[in-house]
Structure formats: C-alpha cells, structure tokens
Amino acid sequence: MPVAFFAVFFAYPVAAIVARGLKVDGVWRLGRIADVLGQSDVRHVLWFTTWQALVSTALTLLVALPGAYVFARFTFPGKQVLRAVVTVPFVLPTVVVGTAFLALVGRGGLLDELWGVRLDTTVWAILLAHVFFNYAVVVRTVGGLWAQLDPRQEEAARMLGASRARAWRQVTLPALAPAVAAAALMVFLFTFTSFGVVQILGGPTFSTLEVEIYRQTSEIFDLSTAAVLTMVQFVAVGAVLALHAWTVRRRESTLRLVDAATTARRPHGAGQWALLAGVLASIAVLLLLPLAVLVQRSLDAPDFAYYRALTSDEGGIFLVPPIEAIGNSLQYAVAATAIAVLIGGLAAAALTRRDAGRFVQGFDALLMLPLGVSAVTVGFGFLIALDEPPLDLRSSWILVPLAQALVGVPFVVRTMLPVLRAVDERLREAAAVLGASPWRVWREVDLPMVRRALLIAAGFAFAVSLGEFGATVFIARPDNPTLPVAVARLLGRPGELNYGQAMALSTILMIVCAVALLVLERLRTDRTGEF
Amino acid sequence: MRPPLLSLADATVRFGGRAVLDGVGLDVAEHEIVCVLGPSGSGKSTLLRAVAGLQPLDAGRVSLDGRDQAGVPAHRRGVGLMFQDHQLFPQRDVGGNVAFGLRMHGVSRPQQQERVRELLDLVGLPGAARRAVAALSGGEQQRVALARALAPRPRLLMLDEPLGQLDRSLRERLVVELRELFGRLGTTVLAVTHDQGEAFALADRVVVMRDGRIAQSGTPLEVWQRPADEFVARFLGFENVVEGTVAGEAADTPWGKLPVPAGEEAGARTLLVRPAGVRLVAADAGLRCTVAARTFKGTHVAVHLQPRDDGPRLEAACALREAPEVGDVVGVAFDAAEIVVLGRGARP
Numbered sequence: 046m047p048v049a050f051f052a053v054f055f056a057y058p059v060a061a062i063v064a065r066g067l068k069v070d071g072v073w074r075l076g077r078i079a080d081v082l083g084q085s086d087v088r089h090v091l092w093f094t095t096w097q098a099l100v101s102t103a104l105t106l107l108v109a110l111p112g113a114y115v116f117a118r119f120t121f122p123g124k125q126v127l128r129a130v131v132t133v134p135f136v137l138p139t140v141v142v143g144t145a146f147l148a149l150v151g152r153g154g155l156l157d158e159l160w161g162v163r164l165d166t167t168v169w170a171i172l173l174a175h176v177f178f179n180y181a182v183v184v185r186t187v188g189g190l191w192a193q194l195d196p197r198q199e200e201a202a203r204m205l206g207a208s209r210a211r212a213w214r215q216v217t218l219p220a221l222a223p224a225v226a227a228a229a230l231m232v233f234l235f236t237f238t239s240f241g242v243v244q245i246l247g248g249p250t251f252s253t254l255e256v257e258i259y260r261q262t263s264e265i266f267d268l269s270t271a272a273v274l275t276m277v278q279f280v281a282v283g284a285v286l287a288l289h290a291w292t293v294r295r296r297e298s299t300l301r302l303v304d305a306a307t308t309a310r311r312p313h314g315a316g317q318w319a320l321l322a323g324v325l326a327s328i329a330v331l332l333l334l335p336l337a338v339l340v341q342r343s344l345d346a347p348d349f350a351y352y353r354a355l356t357s358d359e360g361g362i363f364l365v366p367p368i369e370a371i372g373n374s375l376q377y378a379v380a381a382t383a384i385a386v387l388i389g390g391l392a393a394a395a396l397t398r399r400d401a402g403r404f405v406q407g408f409d410a411l412l413m414l415p416l417g418v419s420a421v422t423v424g425f426g427f428l429i430a431l432d433e434p435p436l437d438l439r440s441s442w443i444l445v446p447l448a449q450a451l452v453g454v455p456f457v458v459r460t461m462l463p464v465l466r467a468v469d470e471r472l473r474e475a476a477a478v479l480g481a482s483p484w485r486v487w488r489e490v491d492l493p494m495v496r497r498a499l500l501i502a503a504g505f506a507f508a509v510s511l512g513e514f515g516a517t518v519f520i521a522r523p524d525n526p527t528l529p530v531a532v533a534r535l536l537g538r539p540g541e542l543n544y545g546q547a548m549a550l551s552t553i554l555m556i557v558c559a560v561a562l563l564v565l566e567r568l569r570t571d572r573t574g575e576f
Numbered sequence: 577m578r579p580p581l582l583s584l585a586d587a588t589v590r591f592g593g594r595a596v597l598d599g600v601g602l603d604v605a606e607h608e609i610v611c612v613l614g615p616s617g618s619g620k621s622t623l624l625r626a627v628a629g630l631q632p633l634d635a636g637r638v639s640l641d642g643r644d645q646a647g648v649p650a651h652r653r654g655v656g657l658m659f660q661d662h663q664l665f666p667q668r669d670v671g672g673n674v675a676f677g678l679r680m681h682g683v684s685r686p687q688q689q690e691r692v693r694e695l696l697d698l699v700g701l702p703g704a705a706r707r708a709v710a711a712l713s714g715g716e717q718q719r720v721a722l723a724r725a726l727a728p729r730p731r732l733l734m735l736d737e738p739l740g741q742l743d744r745s746l747r748e749r750l751v752v753e754l755r756e757l758f759g760r761l762g763t764t765v766l767a768v769t770h771d772q773g774e775a776f777a778l779a780d781r782v783v784v785m786r787d788g789r790i791a792q793s794g795t796p797l798e799v800w801q802r803p804a805d806e807f808v809a810r811f812l813g814f815e816n817v818v819e820g821t822v823a824g825e826a827a828d829t830p831w832g833k834l835p836v837p838a839g840e841e842a843g844a845r846t847l848l849v850r851p852a853g854v855r856l857v858a859a860d861a862g863l864r865c866t867v868a869a870r871t872f873k874g875t876h877v878a879v880h881l882q883p884r885d886d887g888p889r890l891e892a893a894c895a896l897r898e899a900p901e902v903g904d905v906v907g908v909a910f911d912a913a914e915i916v917v918l919g920r921g922a923r924p
Contacts, residue, residue, distance in 0.1 A: 469663065471659055471663045472663050472665065474625075474628075474630050474650070474657075474659075474663075475657070475659055475663040475665075476665075476676065476680075477629075477630065477649070477650040477651045478628050478629075478630070478650055478651070478653075478655065478656065478657040478725075479651075479656075479676050479677035479680055479724070479725075479728060480651045480652075480654075480677050480680035480681050480728060481651050481676075481680045482649075482651050483649075483651075485651075485680060486651075489665075489676070490665065493667045494667065
C-alpha cells in the first residue's frame with residue numbers, strides 16, 4: 046500500500062514534469078542535460094547549494110546536540126513548554142522565517158537599529174536561519190532516543206575505568222549514532238533544498254538549486270531547464286540517502302530502551318548548571334529572539350489594526366477573509382497527518398520485518414525522496430499530472446492533504462524506524478507463539494513500545510503539513526488558502542498593512558502550532574504513565 | 577495406533593549454505609519429556625524454532641498430531657515456547673504477561689483471571705499478578721515465563737535453555753519442580769539444553785545433537801551407560817577415550833591391554849574407560865602413572881594421571897580418603913565392567 050501511494054502521488058507527478066521538461070514535440074532530448082550542466086552559473090548554484098548545506102548542518106549539530114542532551118537528561122521547570130517552543134520554528138513557513146530574520150538582521154532590523162549591524166547581505170543570515178529552523182530536528186530525533194538510553198550502560202563503562210568523556214564516546218555515542226545520522230541527514234536535506242529562506246535572505250547573490258528551479262519554472266518558464274535541475278537534485282539527494290541508509294544499517298543495533306522519565310534528573314554541579322544555562326541562552330538568542338521580533342512587528346500598529354484587518358475581505362487578495370485560512374489549514378493538516386501516519390506507520394512496520402528483502406530496503410531510501418525533491422516540483426507535478434483522467438483530483442479537497450502527507454511520511458518513517466528496529470525480534474516471536482497473528486503482534490508488542498515515537502511522528506507530520514508551502518502554493522484553491530499561502534500572498538504585496546497582516550497571520554500560525562504541540566506533549570506524558 | 581504428537585522427518589535448515597539442521601528425524605509421543613542436548617551451535621535452538629514455525633524448513637517435514645505443519649504460521653500451531661532469556665513483555669505486569677496467550681485465543685476476562693491465578697499458584701508465585709516484570713528476580717521471571725507458556729494449554733511445550741541463566745542451586749531445585757509439574761499436568765515437553773545434568777534430571781528421553789544431526793537418542797541411563805560414539809562420550813564429560821585394537825575379550829591400547837566385554841566386533845575401535853573403572857594399585861603393579869592433578873568433586877576426588885610412558889592422560893575417581901597426592905607414583909588396573917567399546921559414529 047505505501048508503494049502504491051508513492052507510485053501514484055509521487056513517482057507519477059515527478060515523471061510527468063520530467064517528461065514535460067525533456068520532451069520537445071514528442072521527442073526525448075537528453076542532450077539538454079549536458080547543455081544545462083555546462084553553464085557556469087548552474088555549476089555555481091550547485092557548489093553554493095552543497096557547501097551552505099554542509100556548513101548549516103555542522104552548525105546545527107554543534108548548537109543543538111548540547112540541547113538534545115539537556116532535554117534528554119535534565120529536568121528543570123518549564124521543560125515541557127520549552128520543548129514545544131523550540132519545535133515551533135521548524136513548523137513556521139520558510140517565508141515567515143526569512144522575514145523574521147530580515148526583521149532581525151536586515152536593513153532597518155533590530156540589530157541595524159541598535160548597533161548598525163547588518164547580515165542580510167552575507168551568507169550568515171542564511172546559516173543562522175537554517176540553524177533556527179533545524180534545531181528541533183536534532184533535539185527531537187537525537188534527544189528522543191537519548192532520553193530512552195539506559196544511563197547504567199555509561200555507568201558500567203565508567204566502572205570499567207573509562208572517563209566520563211570516554212564512556213560517552215564509547216558507549217552513548219555509538220548508540221546515538223543512528224539517530225545523529227538521521228538528524229544530520231534531515232538537516233542536510235532541508236538545507237540542501239532550502240527555498241523560502243534563501244529566496245528572501247539570499248538576494249541576488251546566493252541561490253540554491255531549489256530557488257533556481259522555482260525561478261526557471263515560474264519566472265522564465267523554462268520548463269526543460271527546471272526539469273534538468275530537478276533531476277540533478279534527484280540524483281544528489283538519492284546519493285545522500287543511499288549513503289545514509291548504508292551508515293544506518295551498519296550502525297543500528299538492538300538497544301535497551303528504558304522509560305524516559307527515569308533517566309532525567311535535576312542538574313547538579315557547576316558544570317551541568319553552566320551547560321543548562323548555555324543551552325537556554327542559545328535558545329533565547331537563536332530561536333526566541335526572531336519570534337519575538339515577529340510578534341512585535343505584528344503588534345506595531347494601534348488597536349491590533351493588523352489583526353482586525355484579517356477578518357475583513359476588503360483587501361481583495363482572496364475571495365474570503367484571511368482569517369478563514371486558519372480553519373482550512375487545520376482541516377488539511379489533520380487529514381494529511383492521518384494519511385502520513387497510516388502510510389508511514391505501515392512502511393516502517395514493513396521495513397522492520399527481518400525477512401525484508403532487498404526491494405523493501407531500497408524502499409527505505411525511496412520513502413525519503415519526497416524530502417529531497419523540491420516541494421515546488423511536487424506541487425507543480427500534482428497540478429499537471431493529476432488534473433486529467435484517469436486521475437482528476439484537481440477540484441478535490443484531498444489534493445492538498447495528499448501533497449502535505451507526501452512530505453510528512455518521511456518524518457513518520459524516520460522517527461519510528463529506529464525505535465521499531467530497537468524492539469527485540471524475539472519478543473515478537475514470543476507473542477506469535479502465544480497465538481498472536483502478525484497484525485496482533487504489531488498491536489500488542491510494537492505499538493505499546495513505539496507509541497511515544499508514533500505521537501512524536503504524528504506531531505511532526507501535523508506541523509509539517511501546517512507549515513508546508515512549496516507544494517501547497519500550487520494546488521490550494523484561491524477560496525481555500527492555507528495559512529502559509531495567505532502569508533506569502535500578503536508579503537508579496539506592497540504596503541505596510543499587508544506586511545503587518547502577514548506578520549499577524551504568521552503569529553497566529555505560530556500560536557496554532559505551539560498549542561498543537563503542547564497538546565501533543567501533554568498527551569505524551571499521560572501515556573508514558575502506562576509504562 | 578495414534579501418530580506421535582510431534583514428528584520431524586528429514587528436517588533441514590540451511591543458513592547461507594551451511595546446514596544448521598541436517599536431515600533430523602525425531603518423534604515425541606504424548607506426555608513424553610524429551611530433552612535435546614548439545615553444545616552451542618549444534619542446531620538445537622533452530623530445531624525448536626522450526627517446530628514453532630519461527631524458522632521455515634528448507635527440506636523435510638514437521639508434523640503435529642500427524643498433520644503436516646508446512647504453511648501453518650507460528651500463531652496457529654498451538655505449541656508453547658519458553659525463550660532462553662524469557663522475553664517477558666516489559667510494558668505489561670506479571671498478570672498481563674500470563675494472560676497474553678489467553679487473550680490471543682479469545683478467552684473471556686473472568687476466565688483469564690481465573691487461569692492466571694491458577695497458574696501463578698502452580699509456579700509458586702501466588703498473588704504476583706500486579707507486579708512489574710522488571711522488579712522480578714531471575715528465578716521469578718523464569719516462573720512467569722513458564723506460566724505464560726502454559727496458560728493457553730499448548731499441546732506441546734518447548735523450552736529453550738529453560739534454566740540457563742539461573743544460579744546452580746536454584747537450577748537444581750527448579751529442574752526437580754519442573755519434572756514434577758510436567759508429570760502432574762501430563763505436559764508433552766521438548767526442551768533443549770547444553771547442560772547434561774539438566775537434561776538427565778528432566779527428560780524421559782535424551783537426544784544428543786552434533787552439527788545439526790542427531791548423534792544419539794535414548795533414556796538418560798542408556799545414553800550415560802553406552803554413549804554412541806566418541807563425540808557423545810566426550811560431550812558427557814568423559815575424558816578416558818582411547819583408540820585400540822579389539823581382539824576377543826581384550827584390546828590393545830596405549831594404556832596396555834584393556835579387558836573388554838565379550839562379543840565385541842574385532843578390529844580398530846574407540847574405547848571409553850569410565851573413571852570408576854580406573855583402579856589405583858601398588859606402584860609396581862599395572863600401568864605406572866604419576867599423579868598430575870587432583871580435583872575435589874564432593875563425593876569423590878578426580879585424579880588426573882600421566883602414564884610414565886607418555887601415553888594419553890587418564891582420569892580416575894577415588895574415594896576421598898584414598899586419593900594420592902600430586903607427584904605420587906601409582907599403578908593402574910582396569911575394570912572390564914566400566915569399559916565401553918564405542919560405536920564408530922556418523923562422522924569421525
């Protein structure tokens with residue numbers, strides 16, 4: 046079933062756009078590939094895309110790994126809220142993040158006003174925004190597993206004469222490696238295919254592959270060049286995914302997982318307090334400050350003027366008041382989450398089976414492809430592939446959730462797979478021998494153990510769906526805009542009122558996400574009581 | 577006549593070209609307790625997994641009650657399996673673990689509770705239903721695993737190294753309890769272990785495995801008294817195995833002429849001398865040996881003897897007070913009743 050889903054809603058649209066791009070008058074012209082790659086500006090784009098992604102990933106790991114540790118091992122007041130707060134940036138539409146950083150480090154921004162510092166013409170603005178974006182990826186993926194690692198393993202190593210650092214390196218790090226690799230891969234893919242952030246902060250100087258594809262598609266209407274660039278991205282991403290699958294398969298081992306609640310404790314000693322303080326400070330500066338600036342700008346008019354403007358349809362940008370986008374977004378996101386969890390859960394379960402063949406293992410990497418292929422391509426592909434028989438979904442509301450689910454599934458798989466693989470195969474066998482059918486084995490043995498991971502996955506899928514922009518912008522109907530689409534349209538128009546409305550709507554999106562995530566966190570702690 | 581409850585015919589499992597089970601044939605009758613004994617890697621766990629349906633056969637057949645089990649998935653075979661390290665479900669309490677198989681078989685809640693209580697009484701853990709499995713000791717976990725396996729009343733109960741991780745005194749006590757329990761319940765049991773003491777104490781019949789094949793099958797007494805070949809003899813812990821040439825009622829060996837029971841086929845054979853059949857005599861009579869080591873065995877002392885003429889070492893069992901000191905020179909005589917001419921074995 047997951048295979049069919051991806052064949053119809055991913056492979057087919059992508060094939061359609063590639064065919065549209067490369068086929069001229071019914072004849073394949075593969076020579077186009079060499080032509081496009083020969084251009085020096087294309088090579089320049091490729092180089093920039095790669096190195097900024099590498100640097101962004103390294104920076105994110107550097108900043109976020111201590112954060113993952115703090116969230117996994119320490120208890121402190123407000124931890125629940127803070128965990129949700131650091132996730133908020135991740136779900137914000139790229140356009141809003143770009144604008145928030147522009148408001149912080151750009152011309153007339155906060156730093157400019159205070160010290161006359163501007164970073165928007167340097168690559169640092171992009172890198173910082175990427176860290177801002179992906180902090181949660183590392184904290185969630187690595188921290189989630191870290192919290193469940195048995196600290197006694199490390200204690201055993203220390204009893205055998207290993208120093209604290211050595212025990213960490215020899216025992217904890219290898220256990221965490223699959224999660225760190227998964228997180229690093231995600232961050233690399235996100236930054237490699239970064240669109241909105243680079244579009245706004247990069248100006249004319251910096252352009253990623255994704256921005257270039259968008260430019261070729263929507264500004265120059267050079268579909269064949271866009272198609273070639275899409276294929277280049279496809280290949281690059283495929284290579285990264287293959288590498289990742291290889292490292293993960295080599296390193297993944299059966300871990301002894303324990304209840305996360307038992308592993309965290311209050312920090313003690315100056316060093317641990319300093320670490321906690323450092324992490325909190327970095328969160329404040331890197332994550333909270335841009336959001337605060339965003340909120341401040343949305344309120345930068347008397348009597349909530351920007352917010353009140355949202356409820357009227359006088360602006361004429363949409364057929365409906367912008368405020369209705371909230372309802373649309375929530376409905377779409379719920380549907381997309383359901384689809385993503387169902388498909389992703391089935392796929393993860395299939396991938397865990399020990400007798401999984403080569404085909405299934407290849408599918409592991411295939412599932413991640415929608416992450417790497419530009420959302421713009423998916424959206425555009427949906428538009429041109431699913432608008433005619435045999436599959437005409439263009440007028441159906443399900444089209445938007447489908448596209449969003451496609452982007453959400455890899456999160457579900459990535460979050461669940463490490464935990465599912467850590468479940469001892471013999472526990473499943475014990476259940477089978479006691480009379481449980483394969484489906485019941487999954488429900489009785491796997492599900493209780495992965496429930497936390499499943500909820501986290503659902504949260505991710507929901508958040509990604511809420512913030513999804515690149516694909517949605519192509520297929521959302523004008524009378525049913527989602528929040529990010531509405532924000533982008535408002536930003537695209539001149540005038541202080543539109544800018545302010547965009548800020549206000551972004552603030553609302555931020556609050557919706559925060560509330561949704563807080564509910565999830567709540568749910569999560571309730572359920573852990575069962576363990 | 578009823579077919580045997582479990583019947584394996586020519587059962588073969590290969591892992592990447594290597595046969596882990598190699599044409600195994602084995603019948604287990606109803607109410608019988610069969611113990612498969614073998615060193616690690618002999619394929620005994622694979623045998624259990626094949627019967628349980630967790631490991632598909634590459635050739636041969638597994639039948640239960642005369643019915644071929646090919647294509648029957650593990651959860652429909654109606655057999656119980658107790659795993660080596662128990663594999664209790666960590667997120668369920670003791671009662672939840674024991675009731676698991678009953679739930680899978682659609683037993684009503686009140687009946688589940690009744691049966692859980694009954695089983696926990698049976699295994700000596702009354703009132704433990706609400707305890708967390710993480711809080712149990714090794715012996716208690718073993719009892720819960722047993723109760724869990726017994727709960728759905730499997731027609732065949734399989735035990736994989738049932739007492740493997742427990743300490744010795746507990747193991748010896750539990751093996752007696754198990755034997756008693758299975759006798760009372762009339763359970764048909766197929767167990768595997770690498771511990772001969774456990775196998776002999778538990779089983780009606782012992783099956784010795786080597787490299788995926790059955791080396792010997794018989795009652796504990798038969799196997800102990802007449803090991804089929806050198807492998808079985810050595811695996812049972814016998815050290816005094818020697819090559820010799822049998823002629824009539826004597827055999828020519830590096831230890832000199834050994835008396836053998838009448839009626840043995842003449843020619844080159846392998847002989848086993850049980851330690852009890854090695855008698856110490858005066859230093860100037862019999863085979864001259866130096867005492868190389870002695871180990872205290874509780875009921876007797878095992879004396880390791882090095883023949884003066886550089887023959888293979890000998891082990892003798894001596895009464896506590898009669899054991900010589902290390903370095904003493906003694907003479908050795910042999911007792912025909914404790915000498916066994918071994919079979920040639922399937923493979924050398």
